[in-house]
Amino acid sequence: MTRSLISKIRRECDVVLVVADARSPSTVFPFHPSSGQKAILILNKIDLCTDEEISALRGRYRGAIFMSARTRKGKGHLLHTLIRIAKEKGHLIRVGVVGVPNVGKSSIINLLRGKRSARTSPTPGETRGIQWLKLNKDILLYDSPGVFVRDTGEEALAHASTVAAEKMKDPESAAARLLAHIIKSRGRGHVAAHYDIEIGEGEDTYEILEKIAIRNGMLLKGGELDTDRAAKRVIHDWQTGKI
Secondary structure (H helix, E strand, C coil): CCCCHHHHHHHHCCEEEEEEECCCHHHCCCCCCCCCCEEEEEEECHHHCCHHHHHHHHHHCCCCEECECCCCECHHHHHHHHHHHHHHHCCCEEEEEEECCCCCHHHHHHHHHCCCCEEECCCCCCCCCCCEEEEECCEEEECCCEECCCCCHHHHHHHHHHCCHHHCCCHHHHHHHHHHHHHHHHCHHHHHHHHCCCCCCCCCHHHHHHHHHHHCCCECHHHCECHHHHHHHHHHHHHCCCC
16 A cells, blocks of 8 residues: 655654755745644755856755765754754654655665664564664664645546545645645635544645545554544545535
């Protein structure tokens, strides 16, 4: 069963590295961190930009970390930032990596892991199968990037309206876009009433999928939320005119 890694990263990680190609602002995905989670924008492939382009990026994306996985530029800055966050939080932090395709997410993971990092098994209660890399005593890195696929609203809506949920490669992403469309056209109250849940201000559609799963007891082995099943229900409800 295919499930989006995005939801897992949202639930499991304290920090999310949102990787984008420095040469193309369109690859900067507007990731919305969950409650208590910190998102850091990583502008990768900075070695392929001119000085003028870098200057413009620094003005536009304040707080971003500029990196080149190929030349290792920015690795120290990122590691020091993660160490600082771990000290501020006062506990070991878990870090995930997300972004649209072909921006160098895996390269960033490989750069951070280096030769000294070691795999560590999940502790009791964690999702089985997740591979963590121990970067140091304070940082665990999720060794699998989450991938956002950019579709236009019309393409996403057409896809969710015509393709059976069971045949979709990533029903969670389709359902998340579908919920965004419904909320925009009919309001959050419509979705909240239909699924008998509460939707707070600022909650994104992945959090809504999690609430639908909780409300309906959709769980996998080990108690993990089955957001894949929740997503398929949303898609089915839309296709059958229930919502």
